[in-house]
Amino acid sequence: MENETSVQSKPSSGFTGFLGRLGGALLEPRKTFYDMMQREMGILEPLFLIIVFFGIQGALVGVFTVRILYSSLAFLSPIIGAEQLQAFQGGLFIVPVITTISWIVFALMIWIISAGIAHLCAKYIFKGMGSYNQLLKLYGYASVPSSLVILGMMLTSLNFSIFFGLSMILCLMAVFWTVVILVVAVERCYLIDPGQAFISSFIVPLIVYLALSALVWLIFSSLVLGGFSL
């Protein structure tokens, strides 16, 4: 605990403090999280970060989809008529709204569930000493590396052939960095070893999500493919 006290820095507030926390979550998550835990930050800032980061990702995906569909639907013109096609193309602009909302909802669900799984694992399996609320707040900052994903998506939209490879590298970096932040958050929050934190924050949630995906796929295939074989 002495080490932890020694890394505590002077609290900063306002927009500068916000920028410091954003950068700190990337550069020095251990110290940044310790400071935040000491100051008992609210839930609104991490919630805001998740909504903004994933909302923008959803919007970019939607816009990207519209830009692909807009002209590629031209083949429908002789079938449904030019006027109907134009109306249909105009209606495509609802797509970014749908993707934005669904991305946010999905991210919020993943946020709450992942923190829940990590909490159960760190608290009850590894006998850590943190709380779910505290971890939920720290987990919100794990969305910061997705700024790299956003950058990659923008570059890909600008020129697919040139920037697609770079975007993939940025995405991999973002995933790796997110895992690091999640591990540090669990380690800080529950004061457990990094290996235990890695299992709690990454391995167990990954297993749970894979199992859920397999279950959903089984249900889906039995319903749909079963229906087709009638």
Add this chain to the structure above:
Amino acid sequence: MRANIIIGGMIIVILLASVIFTFASPTVLGPLIKFEEDKAKVTRTYSFTSDDAPGVDYINLNFTVKAGGIDINFTDDSSLIYMFVFKQDEGATKPSIENITFDSKLLVNVMAESGDVKVTFGNNYIYNGTLRVSLGGITVKLSNYSNIEFFDLAAVYAGGVSVDVEDDASFDHLNIRVNAGGIMMHIGAKTLEKNSSISARVELGGIVVDSIPKGTSLGSRLKAFADIGGIYLNPGNYTVISQTVNRVEIGTENYPTAPIKLDIELFTGLGGATINQPFFLAFPTSFSQEITARYFLE
């Protein structure tokens, strides 16, 4: 701490840029996939009138476009025999057009390697013949100015044929063939000039008949057969004459007594047919809806 603030600032800049990008990119960058519409096109117009072939009343067409589209229309211009407006890429081979007159008949041979052609016929001649694209599409609008004995419309390898039949159209028979692709029929006519028939055949693909004509003087009958695939039918107010898993026959109540009859025959090899359905309902989202016949690979 200073480094954190700088990195945080950079993240905010990325976020702000992405918000601006999201709103601006559809209009500034435009569609991601751009078709080569802007490529320079050459327009070539060929027309033939009664002055060029006096005494002719019957036109026999042999019209081939290897890759491209044919759009066929009829006008009320009684002196017009044909007008072909070709739009081709710069440098594309010119179409070859040959007119041969014998007695009161005019044989028109047209051959084009590529391009889109708008074909306009007059209302004072009887038309007969074959119009084919090897790869591409054909659209035909049969208005009350049409006067067709027999048209064979073919997408030889792949493509589509769209037929629109309007009130008082005059034709004996339309034969529509597509190897791989689709056929779309919109029959909005409540009346026709004479007994007419349409045969449509798709080896691999689909046929959509979005409505079936039903007029007081017009009796209609439709037969559809899918070898491997399904028929998605909305019988509406029409009488179902017979129906099996892959064969359907429907007709209007007045068909036996109607003075003018329209017979439609549809065949799909591997694929499906949708009949009397709005286009966006044509491809079923729920297989429990009004399916009268279906047959899936087992």
